[in-house]
Amino acid sequence: MTEPALDAHVRLDTHPTHSSAVTATVTGTKADRALAILLADGWENAAENTLVLVRIDHEEPYWANETAGKLHAAGIPTQISDRLRKAIHEEWTWADYPMPWLTRSEIREVSDQAQKLYDDIRHRRLLIHAHAHDGHTTVAVGTYLNTGKSVYLHGENHLRQIADTFDSPAQALTMFERVHGDSMRPGPAPLTDTERQTAQARTILGTPDTGTESPVAQPEPAPEPEVVPAYAADPGDHDALLEEFLAAHGEWQKWSTWSDDTTHAIHESQTLRIERVHQADPRETSWTVAAYETPVSERMWHLTATDTAPAPVLKALLDQLDDTDTWETVAGSPITDKTVTEATRPLTDAGWKHTVDGRWIRWETPQKDAGVQFDAFAAQNPGHYLPTWTLWAGQNPDRPTWAIHASTYTPATLLSHLTGELAEGIGIRQPRPPQAKKAHHYAPATPSGAPQQPPAHLRR
Numbered sequence: 016m017t018e019p020a021l022d023a024h025v026r027l028d029t030h031p032t033h034s035s036a037v038t039a040t041v042t043g044t045k046a047d048r049a050l051a052i053l054l055a056d057g058w059e060n061a062a063e064n065t066l067v068l069v070r071i072d073h074e075e076p077y078w079a080n081e082t083a084g085k086l087h088a089a090g091i092p093t094q095i096s097d098r099l100r101k102a103i104h105e106e107w108t109w110a111d112y113p114m115p116w117l118t119r120s121e122i123r124e125v126s127d128q129a130q131k132l133y134d135d136i137r138h139r140r141l142l143i144h145a146h147a148h149d150g151h152t153t154v155a156v157g158t159y160l161n162t163g164k165s166v167y168l169h170g171e172n173h174l175r176q177i178a179d180t181f182d183s184p185a186q187a188l189t190m191f192e193r194v195h196g197d198s199m200r201p202g203p204a205p206l207t208d209t210e211r212q213t214a215q216a217r218t219i220l221g222t223p224d225t226g227t228e229s230p231v232a233q234p235e236p237a238p239e240p241e242v243v244p245a246y247a248a249d250p251g252d253h254d255a256l257l258e259e260f261l262a263a264h265g266e267w268q269k270w271s272t273w274s275d276d277t278t279h280a281i282h283e284s285q286t287l288r289i290e291r292v293h294q295a296d297p298r299e300t301s302w303t304v305a306a307y308e309t310p311v312s313e314r315m316w317h318l319t320a321t322d323t324a325p326a327p328v329l330k331a332l333l334d335q336l337d338d339t340d341t342w343e344t345v346a347g348s349p350i351t352d353k354t355v356t357e358a359t360r361p362l363t364d365a366g367w368k369h370t371v372d373g374r375w376i377r378w379e380t381p382q383k384d385a386g387v388q389f390d391a392f393a394a395q396n397p398g399h400y401l402p403t404w405t406l407w408a409g410q411n412p413d414r415p416t417w418a419i420h421a422s423t424y425t426p427a428t429l430l431s432h433l434t435g436e437l438a439e440g441i442g443i444r445q446p447r448p449p450q451a452k453k454a455h456h457y458a459p460a461t462p463s464g465a466p467q468q469p470p471a472h473l474r475r
């Protein structure tokens with residue numbers, strides 16, 4: 016007996032504004048399986064029910080066809096547009112490719128490895144310590160956070176390769192400084208034009224051409240979304256972000272409360288837990304992440320976020336929860352200057368203003384529209400439930416448009432990824448009508464010095 020087809024459908028098409036990117040529109044009541052396959056193949060959410068595949072090697076049609084094969088094998092009806100099908104079968108080569116002895120399939124393998132390096136850097140699995148220009152191209156040195164292996168990178172975009180490996184960051188940096196000391200700069204290199212275009216394609220979708228004639232009267236087009244720093248981006252759909260995270264990470268299990276007002280997600284180790292409060296007041300906590308040394312021990316650290324937190328920042332947080340080494344820590348270990356420096360290095364590298372005001376140390380953008388605050392008193396008194404760290408954007412830490420609070424023992428590596436997203440990440444913001452801009456006020460929030468009691472569900 017033939018099993019009935021899943022109530023899910025995927026339509027693959029060319030991106031409306033990017034020359035090689037591909038979009039996937041998912042419909043049906045049983046779309047979770049299709050979403051899991053797409054996310055596992057590197058597709059990313061770009062709009063409601065729409066994902067996008069965009070790569071720095073411009074090989075999206077080839078890899079989209081590979082994904083289509085997996086969807087077909089899973090019994091998910093998949094349609095490929097005529098435009099995309101034509102792009103899939105189009106033969107092309109890189110002009111002036113520096114390795115002309117390679118076959119087309121070998122070139123694809125080289126560029127796929129470069130794509131993986133790009134993704135590792137973008138998702139901060141590979142932390143770049145420094146970069147330089149060797150007279151021909153960009154070189155860099157970095158360390159994989161999950162393995163501790165350090166690498167020396169050569170090239171840009173689809174030509175980036177691992178040229179050497181080292182056992183420790185110290186060895187890698189010593190070599191890098193010896194060879195490139197004159198041109199060495201801290202942190203990752205500025206985005207290339209290709210990287211910038213791919214970032215825009217992941218976040219901005221135009222209106223696709225349906226192939227039908229336009230009606231005589233056209234409504235006024237909606238304003239184009241703005242590309243803004245990650246800290247100024249729109250919140251997006253937090254529930255969708257959580258669902259995408261859970262669909263892509265089978266080691267997490269979702270639990271809903273009897274009222275459906277709250278969703279819990281628990282790691283298979285039962286030592287890391289997420290609480291998501293749906294439809295929370297924008298001024299209140301809607302996310303709580305808590306880590307435990309054992310399933311029955313006291314909590315080691317916790318982090319909370321308001322419902323207005325920008326989508327790119329929240330996604331950066333969820334991405335890091337996939338890395339056990341990132342969120343494991345030791346409760347009771349003292350917080351040191353080295354810890355603070357590691358957590359805020361991306362802000363320092365980006366030129367954020369550093370000030371000290373009594374017990375508070377702050378880093379702010381030159382425009383003072385976002386910042387990070389460290390409370391030295393709370394760091395020395397973790398039992399008071401005062402937030403040691405506050406990440407915010409808006410008027411000031413006491414009147415933010417959004418805020419993330421973190422406890423004393425929150426891992427510096429996790430905080431570094433979040434501050435890196437604030438300093439370097441981008442997102443989109445829908446333009447507000449003039450009258451809405453005029454009437455906009457920053458929502459009041461709990462003063463930074465007031466106790467932040469975590470939700471009862473995650474307290475012990």
